[in-house]
Amino acid sequence: MNATQNHVGQSAEDMTRDVSAELRRRGIPHSPAQYDAGGNCLTCGEGGRCPGVHTFEEIQNAARAASRDHTTRLPAFRVTYGDGESYVTSMAAGVTLAEARAYFVGTRHTMSDEKTTKTVATVEEMTP
Numbered sequence: 001m002n003a004t005q006n007h008v009g010q011s012a013e014d015m016t017r018d019v020s021a022e023l024r025r026r027g028i029p030h031s032p033a034q035y036d037a038g039g040n041c042l043t044c045g046e047g048g049r050c051p052g053v054h055t056f057e058e059i060q061n062a063a064r065a066a067s068r069d070h071t072t073r074l075p076a077f078r079v080t081y082g083d084g085e086s087y088v089t090s091m092a093a094g095v096t097l098a099e100a101r102a103y104f105v106g107t108r109h110t111m112s113d114e115k116t117t118k119t120v121a122t123v124e125e126m127t128p
């Protein structure tokens with residue numbers, strides 16, 4: 001019988017759950033981290049050391065930093081919850097609407113009141 005490899009995802013998932021629980025406890029809106037093809041987080045740039053979730057503020061700061069670095073226009077998306085409430089966020093350069101939808105739709109966000117969670121229903125690209 002083959003030795004079962006101790007999958008790194010195990011501890012990373014534990015860490016992600018802890019970080020997510022802590023953010024939720026503090027009422028900080030956050031989202032699961034998104035990774036590029038190389039496995040590096042689009043927000044913090046870390047692969048193995050990424051906590052697996054980032055606050056909306058971190059995600060937006062990273063998007064702004066990327067904007068300064070590349071002087072390219074970042075795609076902006078309107079993320080709408082099931083109840084119709086929405087917000088606009090920018091993503092890393094090159095992110096397509098399909099990718100943004102795959103990333104956001106169906107994810108559950110904790111609102112700042114710490115009690116309400118809302119599930120993302122639709123994502124639309126903001127036209128410049």
Ligand SMILES: [Zn+2]
Nearest residue numbers: 033041044050
């Ligand atoms: Zn990260």
